Amino acid sequence: MRKLVIFAVLFLALSRSSGFSQEFTNASDSLKDKALNDALRCIKMTRMDLTFRNDYLDIDPFRLQKIDQLMRNPLEISFFSEEMGSSLGKDRVSPPGLLEKGFRYIVSRSRKTHSGKEFEFKEEFRLQSEDRLFIKKNLKKIDKLPDKLREAVSYIYLGLLKADSSWHEAFKELSPKELDSLKNYFPFIILEDEKDEFKSVEELDKQQKYEEALTKGLIPLAEKFKLEKAYPGNALLCSAVQKAEESLQEYLSSSPKIKTGKNDILLSLETSQGGILIGGFGSSVYKGSPGIIIDLGGDDQYNLTSSNHSTVTLDLGGNDTYKAEGNYTLGSGFFETGILIDKSGDDTYIGRNFSLGSGLFGVGILIDEEGNDRYFGDTFVEGAGGFGVGILSDVSGADQYNGALYAQGFGFVSGFGALVDSSGNDSYYAGGKYKDILRYKDHYISLSQGFAYGIRPIMSGGFGFLSDFSGNDLYVTDIFGQGSSYWWGLGSLLDFSGNDKYISYQYAQGTATHMTLGLLLDKAGDDDYISHGVSQGCGHDLACGILEDQAGNDNYLSFDLSQGAGSANGIGILIDYSGDDSYLVTLKSNTQGYGNPRRDYGSIGLFLDLSGRDKYLGNGEDSTWWTTPSMWGAGIDGEFKAGSK
Structure with missing residues (x-):
């Protein structure tokens, strides 16, 4: 009887205006907003209560302003992430557009690193008369090339000079010895060792203390790096690459007949920016670390090594194989810029560490425009910055x-x-190599698929996004992944359509641990979510994790601390908008709208199903509300209608 009375009061109460953010105020009559308001009233709260301070600890030099803002307003992460994901999709083949999206929120820190003026994101490459004279003097050998081909080479070469000049400015405050320390030791603290699982507890403890001391010693060096100074030259390079692509398309449209030499090479030239290689329409093999590769077509083999200069590779067609002969190659920016663009064909990319769209103190962009492709990498790969x-x-x-x-x-x-990823039925797998030896004997750390990571408690994290726009997709991680994060970052996985399956063991599927933010947003399709625990909309230790599914008949399966669970002053939210869904949990005591009472004021857990005929094995029940044995936890399954009160 008590449930029914409170349920009636809940739905008759007037909505309170929170003033929480402009975006949510404007959308206050949406189903999501109404359900959130109702659930919060159920636990005597408003949206204003869903916030975190940014001063629990001293703010480290790498804390990003946008992360601070989102921590104060965690409900905004859905809007922000969807907007970012959509804009990345619109710029999917635009190097300048992708670069701008990447830089926009990481050059502005909570501690000012530059003048504070509005950062200008408008740089376009233009070939000046002095540039033509420079090319004529320094690249005499390209005079014999057809006009548009020569133009493409000129654009890229000059763009590379601009980018490397910008990197010089970004590292200007570092001595050669300090720069070497960054290059040698940052990869060391990032990379894992498979042999760690065989080390004793004493060995691991000693190793951890050494790495902690080393990391602290790198902080003052990393502070001297001025990332914002690298943007202008890189923007010019990306613009130059785009113009080169246009010139090459014009060249191909003329159906050129070319004469190539050995290995189907049209031009081979050594320059201050590394070698320049132009391949024909046949099959070519590329080795080493050329600064510029332009391949006009054919099934090609790339066996590439790292370089000490920025690089651009453009392949215009064919079923190609790209193989890294070491770390820091194949669309990799390691203290420089690496751009790889493949226009068509079913391609295979075999990377190692820091590869396949990887930027560490650099910019790495890989764009593949067409074909059924395969990507293989180890650590810090496939869209890592x-x-x-x-x-x-x-x-x-x-x-x-x-x-x-x-x-x-x-x-x-x-x-x-x-x-x-803009289209196709795709599969994503991350893990299986480095064991999670501190927690389990039979599980592996992933920290992938829309994941952000900082070094607790001295270096805040960044932004990790995975955006898939269509197709029936499979996502698999083990420990940490799928729209989650650790320590002052934002990890978001956004899937816009398709019948998808998400599989992970722990710390996944919209989970945030230790003062951070995580989101898994699926906009459409009949989806399956499978995990063990600390997942499916879970926030632990002053963190907010959200799982939001907007349409489809979905299935959710988990063991414990999941499906809208808050722990240690965390906020966990699961929202399913529509469809006939099923929810299964093993432990009822800390799932489906659970906020545990640990640490003074407890935690918040909200479970919301907004419509459909749903089935539960756990706390919930179709068309009702419930509470769990917790401090600030509630679940609602109702038939919400837009505009209703």
């Missing part, structure tokens, strides 16, 4: 993504990492 930008954009085809760690839309400290 730290102190820079790493983006992988695949436009069409049924693609396979395989990574071990920090992959598939990963944002490290002061970084932006994104994987954007």
Whole structure:
């Protein structure tokens, strides 16, 4: 009887205006907003109560302003992430557009790193008369090339000079010795060792203390790096690459007949920016670390190594194989810029570490426009950024993504990492190599698929986005992944349509742990969510995790601390808008609208199903509301209608 009385009062109460944000105020009559308001009233709260301060600890030098803002207003992460995901999709084949999205929120920190003036994101490459004279003097050998081909080479070469000049400015405050320390030790603290599982507790403890001391020593060096100074030259390079693509398309439209030499090479030239290679329409093999590769077509083999200069590779067609002969190659920016664009064909990319759209103190962009492609990498791959930008954009085809760690839309400290897949039935797998030895004997860390990560408690994290726009997709991680984060970052996985399956073991599917934010947003399709625990809309330790499914007949399965669960002053929210759904949990005591009472004022857990005929094995029941044995937890299953009170 008590349930029915309170339920009636709940739905008759007038909505309170929170003034929480402009976006949510304007949409206050939406189903989501109404349901949230009702659920919060059920636990005697308003949206104003869903907030975190940014001063629990001293603000480290790498805290990003946007992350601070979103921590104060965690309900905004859905709007912000969807807007970011959509804009990345619109710019999916535009190097300048992708670069701008990556830089926009990572150059502005909570501690000012530049003059504070509005950052200008408008840089366009224009070939000046002095540039033509420079090319004529320094690249005499390209005079014999057809006009449009010569123009493309000129654009890219001059753009590379601009980018490397900007990187010089960004690192200007560092001595050569300090720069070497960053190059040597940051990869060291990022990479894992498979042999760690065989080390004793004492060895692991000693290793951890050494790495902590090393990391602290790198902070003052990383502070000297001025990422904002790298943008102008990189924007010019991206603009130059885009213009080069246009010139090459004009060249191909003339149906040229060319004469190539050995290995189907039209031009081979050494320059201050590395080699320049132009391949014909046949099959070519490329080796080493050329600064510029332009391949006109054919099934090609790339066996590439890292370089000490920025690089651009443009392949215009064919079923190609790209193989990294070491780390830091194939669309990799390691203290520089690496751009790889493949226009068509069913391609295979075999990377190692820091590869396939990876930027560490650099910019790495990989764009594949057509074909059923396969991507293989180890650590910090497939759209991973730290102190820079790493983006992988695949436009069409049924693609396979395989990574071990920090992959598939990963944002490290002061970084932006994104994987954007525009269409096709795709599969994403991350994990299976580095064991989670501190917690389990039989599980592996992933930290991938829209994941952000900071080094607790001294370096805040960045932005990690995975945006998939269509297709029936499969996502698999093990420990940490799928729209989740750790320590002052935002990890978001956005799937816009398709019948998808999400599989993970723990810390996944819209989960945030330790003062951070995580979101899994699925906009349409009949989806399956499978996990063990600390997942499916879970926030732990002053963090907010949200799982939001907007349409479809969905199935949710978990063991514990999931499906709208808050822990240790965290906020966990699960919202399902529509469809006939099923929810299954093993432990009823801390799931489906649970906020545990730990640490003074407890936690918040909200479970909301807004419509449909739903089935429950756990706390819930169709067309009712419930509370759990917790401090601030509630679940509502109702038939919400827009505009109703």
